[in-house]
Amino acid sequence: xxxxxxxxxEMKEFDSDRExxxxxxxxxxxxxxxxxxxxxxxxxxxVALAQKYENIYATIGIHPHDAAKTDNKTFESLKELxxxxxxxxxxxxxxxxxxxxxxxxxxxxxxxxxxxxxRELNLPVIIHDREAHQQALKMVKASGVRRGVFxxxxxxxxxxxxxxxxxxxxxxxxxxxxxxxxxxQDVAGHVxxxxxxxxxDAPYLTPVPHRGKRNEPSYIINTAxxxxxxxxxxxxxxxxxxxxxxxxxxxxEASRGN
Ligand SMILES: [Zn+2]
Numbered sequence: 001x002x003x004x005x006x007x008x009x010e011m012k013e014f015d016s017d018r019e020x021x022x023x024x025x026x027x028x029x030x031x032x033x034x035x036x037x038x039x040x041x042x043x044x045x046x047v048a049l050a051q052k053y054e055n056i057y058a059t060i061g062i063h064p065h066d067a068a069k070t071d072n073k074t075f076e077s078l079k080e081l082x083x084x085x086x087x088x089x090x091x092x093x094x095x096x097x098x099x100x101x102x103x104x105x106x107x108x109x110x111x112x113x114x115x116x117x118x119r120e121l122n123l124p125v126i127i128h129d130r131e132a133h134q135q136a137l138k139m140v141k142a143s144g145v146r147r148g149v150f151x152x153x154x155x156x157x158x159x160x161x162x163x164x165x166x167x168x169x170x171x172x173x174x175x176x177x178x179x180x181x182x183x184x185q186d187v188a189g190h191v192x193x194x195x196x197x198x199x200x201d202a203p204y205l206t207p208v209p210h211r212g213k214r215n216e217p218s219y220i221i222n223t224a225x226x227x228x229x230x231x232x233x234x235x236x237x238x239x240x241x242x243x244x245x246x247x248x249x250x251x252x253e254a255s256r257g258n
Contacts, residue, residue: 001031002224002239003246004217005171006092006126006151006199009035009056010045013203013214022053025217031055031243032252033217036092036126036151038063040074043081050086057252059089059126067102067110075117082121088250090118091126092151095139098131108135115143124148124249127168133159140166149249152201156183157190164195169249171197174207174215177226189230193241197249198223 004025014021025033035050036059037043043060050058060081062070081087093114095107102110118125125148129136133155140148146167153160153170160170170191176184188196198220200207206215207222221235224242228235247254 001243002029002198002220003243003252004030004033004200004202004220005149005197005242005246005250006036006173007033007202007217008038008042008204009033009049009202009217010037010042011203014216018049021216021218022056025220026055028218028221029239030217030220031254032057032246034059034088034246034250037061038092039066039069040077040081043078047081047084047087051084057086057088057250058084059091060087061091061093061114061126062110063092064094064096064107064111064128065099065101067107069102070110075113079117079121082123088123088252089126089148090114090121090123091148092128093118093125094128094130095132095136096128096130097135108139111136111139112143115139115145118148119143119145126151128152130154137162137166140168147249149197151199152205153184153187155187157187160187160191160195164191169195169197169245171199172223172227173199173201174205174219174223176230177208177222178211179208185230188227193231193233193238194245196227196242197246198227198238198242 046058202215
């Protein structure tokens with residue numbers, strides 16, 4: 001059994017064959033998919049998918065790229081949305097100082113507000129951090145939030161250790177299958193399995209051997225196998241422990257489809 005802890009099934013890239021994508025994931029043993037909102041409209045779509053499909057859970061939040069487009073009304077709507085069934089986390093939220101689609105000041109302001117909101121809603125957080133490691137860690141520390149995941153982890157092992165010490169999980173994307181991705185391979189090798197989650201971040205970051213195509217949750221198995229190869233253990237063990245970790249973080253119970 002596997003879980004894709006982070007996908008974007010609500011995005012338009014899946015509009016033509018979403019049903020098939022979800023079916024294929026089930027066929028390779030992906031028991032649950034967490035589909036992650038990145039703005040208000042897509043968060044609504046993510047929640048609607050979770051209502052429709054038993055094996056899908058949703059998260060809500062404003063991605064740093066969309067920080068400049070938010071106002072108080074956005075947050076009022078997200079608060080309401082958080083009350084819906086099967087909303088299991090707040091995010092993805094954070095800082096992207098690589099692309100800087102919103103200004104860094106605005107990103108910092110909106111990230112701070114959303115860390116507070118997640119705390120108020122008592123939801124774990126999904127952190128997006130690109131080229132902003134120190135600032136992201138500093139803000140998470142100051143916020144008092146101690147439950148969540150650094151998604152699509154891009155730091156080194158020293159940073160991973162700091163995140164784990166704060167109570168966070170490290171999520172390994174398909175990037176780990178790329179030959180040149182030595183830093184994330186090192187992180188996957190050294191971080192104990194008890195602190196790891198797996199994700200596709202579909203439609204992005206497609207693992208080998210599908211690289212070049214659109215990513216989808218069924219490809220998570222390639223990431224599980226690569227982590228197992230690095231750790232020199234069975235991939236089934238990687239699948240089981242990361243599944244347990246994801247269910248634990250997001251409060252998903254296998255027997256109840258809620
Ligand atoms: Zn994402």
